[in-house]
Amino acid sequence: MANFFRLTKNQHVELADGRTVTVTDKLGEGGQGIVYRVRFDTCEERALKWFFIGYLKDPQKFYSRLQKNIDDGAPSDAFLWPEQLTKYVAGEPFGYVMKLYPQGYESFAKFLLAKVQPQSNAAWVNAALNIVDAFKSLHNKGYNYQDLNDGNFSINPTNGKVLICDNDNVVPYGEESGILGKARYMAPEVVRGDKKPDTHTDEFSLAVVLFMLFVGYHPLEGKRTNFPVLTTKYEKRIYGENPLFIFDEQDKSNAPHETLHKYAPAMWNNLPSFVRKTFQRAFSQESLLEGRNRPLGQDWFNVLVRLKSSIVRCPFCGEEIFLESDAPTTCYNCKRSIKAAGYLKFKSRASQEVTAPIFRDAVLYDYHMDSSSKDFLTAAAVVLEKPGKFGLKNNSRSKWIVTTPDGRTFTRQPGETQVLVADCKIDFGNGSSAQVIVNN
Amino acid sequence: MVMKRPEIPRKMCPVIFLLDTSGSMDGAPLGAVNRAIENVLPELISMNNDNPDNEIKVAVMTFDYDAKWIVGETELLSPDDVSKSWRDLKATGYTSMGAAFRALNDKLSVSHGFMQRASGSVAPVLFLLSDGEPTDDYKAGLQILQQNNWYKIAVRVAVGYGEANYDILREFTGNEGTVLHTNDTDELKNTIRFVAVTSSRVASQGSSVSPDDPNANPDDNTQTVANALQNQGGNLNAKLDPEDDF
Numbered sequence: 001m002a003n004f005f006r007l008t009k010n011q012h013v014e015l016a017d018g019r020t021v022t023v024t025d026k027l028g029e030g031g032q033g034i035v036y037r038v039r040f041d042t043c044e045e046r047a048l049k050w051f052f053i054g055y056l057k058d059p060q061k062f063y064s065r066l067q068k069n070i071d072d073g074a075p076s077d078a079f080l081w082p083e084q085l086t087k088y089v090a091g092e093p094f095g096y097v098m099k100l101y102p103q104g105y106e107s108f109a110k111f112l113l114a115k116v117q118p119q120s121n122a123a124w125v126n127a128a129l130n131i132v133d134a135f136k137s138l139h140n141k142g143y144n145y146q147d148l149n150d151g152n153f154s155i156n157p158t159n160g161k162v163l164i165c166d167n168d169n170v171v172p173y174g175e176e177s178g179i180l181g182k183a184r185y186m187a188p189e190v191v192r193g194d195k196k197p198d199t200h201t202d203e204f205s206l207a208v209v210l211f212m213l214f215v216g217y218h219p220l221e222g223k224r225t226n227f228p229v230l231t232t233k234y235e236k237r238i239y240g241e242n243p244l245f246i247f248d249e250q251d252k253s254n255a256p257h258e259t260l261h262k263y264a265p266a267m268w269n270n271l272p273s274f275v276r277k278t279f280q281r282a283f284s285q286e287s288l289l290e291g292r293n294r295p296l297g298q299d300w301f302n303v304l305v306r307l308k309s310s311i312v313r314c315p316f317c318g319e320e321i322f323l324e325s326d327a328p329t330t331c332y333n334c335k336r337s338i339k340a341a342g343y344l345k346f347k348s349r350a351s352q353e354v355t356a357p358i359f360r361d362a363v364l365y366d367y368h369m370d371s372s373s374k375d376f377l378t379a380a381a382v383v384l385e386k387p388g389k390f391g392l393k394n395n396s397r398s399k400w401i402v403t404t405p406d407g408r409t410f411t412r413q414p415g416e417t418q419v420l421v422a423d424c425k426i427d428f429g430n431g432s433s434a435q436v437i438v439n440n
Numbered sequence: 441m442v443m444k445r446p447e448i449p450r451k452m453c454p455v456i457f458l459l460d461t462s463g464s465m466d467g468a469p470l471g472a473v474n475r476a477i478e479n480v481l482p483e484l485i486s487m488n489n490d491n492p493d494n495e496i497k498v499a500v501m502t503f504d505y506d507a508k509w510i511v512g513e514t515e516l517l518s519p520d521d522v523s524k525s526w527r528d529l530k531a532t533g534y535t536s537m538g539a540a541f542r543a544l545n546d547k548l549s550v551s552h553g554f555m556q557r558a559s560g561s562v563a564p565v566l567f568l569l570s571d572g573e574p575t576d577d578y579k580a581g582l583q584i585l586q587q588n589n590w591y592k593i594a595v596r597v598a599v600g601y602g603e604a605n606y607d608i609l610r611e612f613t614g615n616e617g618t619v620l621h622t623n624d625t626d627e628l629k630n631t632i633r634f635v636a637v638t639s640s641r642v643a644s645q646g647s648s649v650s651p652d653d654p655n656a657n658p659d660d661n662t663q664t665v666a667n668a669l670q671n672q673g674g675n676l677n678a679k680l681d682p683e684d685d686f
Contacts, residue, residue, distance in 0.1 A: 229563070
């Protein structure tokens with residue numbers, strides 16, 4: 001019998017549905033298996049993930065679970081989901097085929113290593129929103145991921161589109177994949193051995209990924225975790241037993257190391273206060289030690305759309321910045337202070353405040369026009385500035401009803417611009433409205 | 441323009457080769473070693489390009505009349521730098537394995553060796569290759585090395601060729617699952633590559649795989665690699681065409 005641990009070029013592999021694929025190249029290798037490029041007789045190409053079955057406790061059960069995931073279908077387009085398993089023969093390795101990575105995506109690792117830079121803040125926030133959105137759809141489908149880490153994502157640096165790979169450990173809620181995850185990304189209760197991975201521990205891993213995305217460093221690695229060697233003992237201490245956020249408000253003993261994490265304070269301060277607060281909640285001692293009061297996917301979603309609508313350009317140096325709605329913001333580049341004249345205050349969503357600064361070129365999305373919309377890509381309004389006044393241009397498909405503080409009302413059709421006056425209220429239709437608040 | 445993102449600090453994953461260049465290695469065996477190292481370096485570079493946790497750094501020691509650091513005398517180098525400056529090794533002299541172990545012990549230190557790294561390190565890979573009986577007191581050297589804490593947590597692997605003494609290699613790794621032996625020069629190249637690449641990958645990438653045995657010592661990195669060599673192994677007896685060997 002041939003040794004199928006590793007496949008060789010031109011080797012044929014039979015799929016469960018009877019079709020055959022031919023191995024044409026090797027694409028990568030990890031701890032769980034190897035990914036090959038394969039081709040159908042029709043010349044259509046796919047990737048084949050081929051498992052090191054020696055690591056699987058119960059290969060048949062693993063195979064059946066993959067089959068069920070295939071039958072149930074991908075939670076969203078962001079997932080490179082298994083399409084078809086190879087034929088099962090007891091005791092022999094198997095794998096599954098999936099789509100090949102499209103062009104234009106770079107591994108999250110490359111961003112962390114600063115080999116690739118996002119093209120704009122909007123692309124960067126889109127990437128975060130796409131990750132949150134993908135995991136929300138996964139959880140909504142009753143799955144949890146269990147092994148969420150930096151190796152699972154690829155991001156398009158131009159538009160922030162995200163692809164999630166390595167979906168083999170995805171299991172229905174309540175089941176265990178037998179995978180604990182990667183220590184750096186695991187919830188502390190999993191590291192401590194108190195709990196097995198589930199949806200709630202996924203939420204923690206998600207916060208770690210988002211922190212690393214925006215700040216570029218690990219949230220629990222500061223000046224007191226810098227041991228000469230990382231053994232299991234220290235790993236448990238840093239990520240499980242004695243974890244402390246590097247920007248913990250009360251306890252500064254694990255603040256960023258001044259040379260190792262030199263740019264962490266600047267990256268952190270570049271984020272508006274509402275994002276910093278959400279991270280402080282995600283990595284509070286309450287969250288780290290008791291697993292309580294963690295922001296959920298929907299909290300992150302609302303915080304991140306708010307972040308997206310805070311993107312403006314510094315009027316002094318032209319750099320992209322995130323502008324606070326109601327407080328001065330220091331431009332990271334020219335260090336000058338910038339303050340919005342006021343902001344639009346929307347109804348809160350899932351107990352998250354929704355605001356957008358009134359500042360030239362700030363954009364509102366379909367999300368802001370419709371209280372049930374989750375569309376953070378379609379621009380629906382933009383803030384315009386003329387000497388002495390601000391306006392909000394209606395780029396949506398609906399008419400707006402504007403009410404002034406003295407009770408007069410106007411209608412603004414798509415394409416028209418409304419002058420923004422203190423305390424006036426704009427009803428965007430579809431259950432969404434905002435009030436103009438002037439900053440002191 | 442947007443704010444430029446910083447590079448995340450990585451821990452060092454030292455990959456240290458101890459290569460027997462005694463006279464008996466001359467010719468085809470040393471040729472195989474040279475080709476193998478040439479093939480391993482690009483794989484290590486590619487691992488580094490995609491690993492935000494740890495960065496592989498390389499040291500190479502040869503031992504014949506005495507132990508000599510070809511790479512790593514002052515500091516460990518990136519596989520990229522090693523690749524650029526790599527010169528084929530030459531074989532001559534005895535098999536001073538005891539001297540090799542003592543020289544390794546001297547370097548496996550943060551204060552006076554090459555293990556200093558601001559962001560810290562993970563367990564190193566110690567790769568030993570030999571083709572014969574040590575000609576010095578290997579035991580005294582090994583005993584000193586075995587007291588070294590880096591040695592204790594290290595991934596220890598060994599490849600024996602020809603007349604290599606299996607028991608001594610086994611004594612060095614402390615695990616029979618990480619000692620591989622061959623009598624064939626073609627196979628030697630593939631074996632070195634397989635062992636070096638697999639152990640470097642396991643050491644540098646860590647693993648998301650939970651141990652089968654919950655009572656296993658999680659810091660027994662040599663055992664983790666023994667499992668990997670078993671579970672990820674190709675057919676090492678086949679004479680693989682390098683073009684097909686992906």
